[in-house]
Amino acid sequence: MNGQARPTLLDRYGSFLPLTGATPRLSLGEGFTPLVHAERLGAAWSLSNLWLKLEGCNPTGSFKDRGMVVAVARAVEAGARSIVCASTGNTSASAAAYGAMAGLEVLVVLPRGKIAAGKLLQAQAAGATVLAVDGNFDAALRVVRELAAQEAHPVTLVNSVNPHRIAGQTTAAFEVCDDLGRAPDVLAIPVGNAGNISAYWAGFRAYRGAGRIDSLPRLWGFQAQGAAPIVLGHPVEQPETVATAIRIGNPASWATAVAARDESGGLIEAVSDEQILAAYRDAARLAGVFCEPASAASLAGVRALRAAGRLDPDALVVCVLTGHGLKDPDTAAGLAAPAVEAEATVPSVMAALGWQERR
Numbered sequence: 032m033n034g035q036a037r038p039t040l041l042d043r044y045g046s047f048l049p050l051t052g053a054t055p056r057l058s059l060g061e062g063f064t065p066l067v068h069a070e071r072l073g074a075a076w077s078l079s080n081l082w083l084k085l086e087g088c089n090p091t092g093s094f095k096d097r098g099m100v101v102a103v104a105r106a107v108e109a110g111a112r113s114i115v116c117a118s119t120g121n122t123s124a125s126a127a128a129y130g131a132m133a134g135l136e137v138l139v140v141l142p143r144g145k146i147a148a149g150k151l152l153q154a155q156a157a158g159a160t161v162l163a164v165d166g167n168f169d170a171a172l173r174v175v176r177e178l179a180a181q182e183a184h185p186v187t188l189v190n191s192v193n194p195h196r197i198a199g200q201t202t203a204a205f206e207v208c209d210d211l212g213r214a215p216d217v218l219a220i221p222v223g224n225a226g227n228i229s230a231y232w233a234g235f236r237a238y239r240g241a242g243r244i245d246s247l248p249r250l251w252g253f254q255a256q257g258a259a260p261i262v263l264g265h266p267v268e269q270p271e272t273v274a275t276a277i278r279i280g281n282p283a284s285w286a287t288a289v290a291a292r293d294e295s296g297g298l299i300e301a302v303s304d305e306q307i308l309a310a311y312r313d314a315a316r317l318a319g320v321f322c323e324p325a326s327a328a329s330l331a332g333v334r335a336l337r338a339a340g341r342l343d344p345d346a347l348v349v350c351v352l353t354g355h356g357l358k359d360p361d362t363a364a365g366l367a368a369p370a371v372e373a374e375a376t377v378p379s380v381m382a383a384l385g386w387q388e389r390r
C-alpha cells in the first residue's frame with residue numbers, strides 16, 4: 032500500500048479524523064492544496080481580499096480525494112473487497128484511483144452521456160467497471176444505495192452518504208484556516224449533492240471547538256440555476272446545467288447544507304450557466320487558474336453578490352475551486368480562440384501575428 036516520504040493528509044489531521052490504530056495510512060498525496068490570493072481577478076470584481084482554494088491540485092484533480100482516502104482506508108480496514116459509487120464524474124475518478132491503490136474492485140454508476148470526458152477516462156484508466164445508466168445522478172445514487180444494501184455481493188458505498196467521506200473533506204477547512212491564520216469572513220462553494228458545504232461547516236466548527244480559530248465564516252453555497260433544489264425548496268426532476276458536476280436534483284446532504292447555511296448566517300443561491308461560464312473564463316484569464324465549470328459557480332456567486340452590494344469590498348473571501356479545468360475539455364474548447372496557423376519560420380509567424388518587419 033502506498034505511503035509517502037512527506038507527511039500525508041492523514042498524518043497531519045489524524046487527530047480530527049475517524050481513524051483507528053488499524054486503519055491503513057493510505058495516500059496518493061491528497062490535500063495540502065494551494066490557497067492563492069487572486070489580486071487581478073479580485074481587482075476586476077472590486078474585491079481586495081479574494082482567495083482561491085485550488086482543490087483541482089489534488090491527485091485525481093478534485094476535492095473528492097480528501098474524503099475518498101478516508102473512506103477507502105476504513106473500507107480496507109473493515110475487510111472490504113469491493114466499493115461502489117454513483118457519480119457526476121469526480122467521485123468516480125477518485126474512487127477508481129484509491130480503489131486501484133488499495134487493490135479493490137471498483138464499480139461506478141454514471142448518468143450516460145453526462146460525464147465530462149476527462150473524468151470518465153480517469154475511471155476507465157484505473158480499471159473501474161463503468162456502468163452507464165439512462166437516468167441522472169439522483170437515479171444512479173438510488174441504485175447504488177440499494178446495491179450496497181443487498182447481500183449477494185458485499186460492496187461498500189463510497190458516496191458522501193458514507194460519513195468517512197464527509198470527515199475527510201473537513202480537512203480542507205482546516206487547511207484554509209492554517210494558511211490564513213484565521214477563518215475567512217466568507218467561504219464560497221459550489222453545491223451539488225451538498226456534502227462538501229456540510230463538510231466545511233463541520234470542519235470550521237471542529238477547529239473552533241479545538242481552539243484553533245476564534246471566529247466562523249459565513250458559508251455561501253451556489254447551485255446552478257437549472258439544478259437548484261435547495262434554492263427552490265423542492266427536488267428538481269430534470270436538472271440541467273453546463274456544470275455537469277453539480278447536475279443534481281435531490282441532494283443527499285440537503286438538511287446538513289441548510290443547517291450550514293443557517294447556522295453560519297450564510298446563504299445558498301443560484302447562478303446561471305452564463306454567469307458560471309463568465310467566471311470560469313475570468314478565473315483562467317485573470318487569475319491563471321483553470322477550474323472546471325462547476326467550480327466557477329462559487330466565483331460567479333461571489334461576483335454577483337459583490338456587484339449587488341451584498342459583499343464588503345475588503346471582506347476576506349475564499350472561493351473553493353473544487354475541480355480541475357482539464358477534466359472537461361469540451362466545455363473549454365467551446366470558449367477557446369482558434370489557433371493561429373503559420374509556417375515554422377519567423378517571417379510566417381510574424382506575418383500571422385500581424386507584426387511588421389522593421390526596415
Ligand code: AN7
Pocket residue numbers: 093117118119120121122123191221222223224225226227228276277323325326353354
Ligand atoms: C467539481 O462526483 O457529486 O455538493 O458525483 O465534482 O459535495 O456534491 C461531484 C460534485 C462541486 C459538488 N464541484 O459537491 C460526484 C459529485 C465539483 C464536483 C461538486 C462536485 P457536493
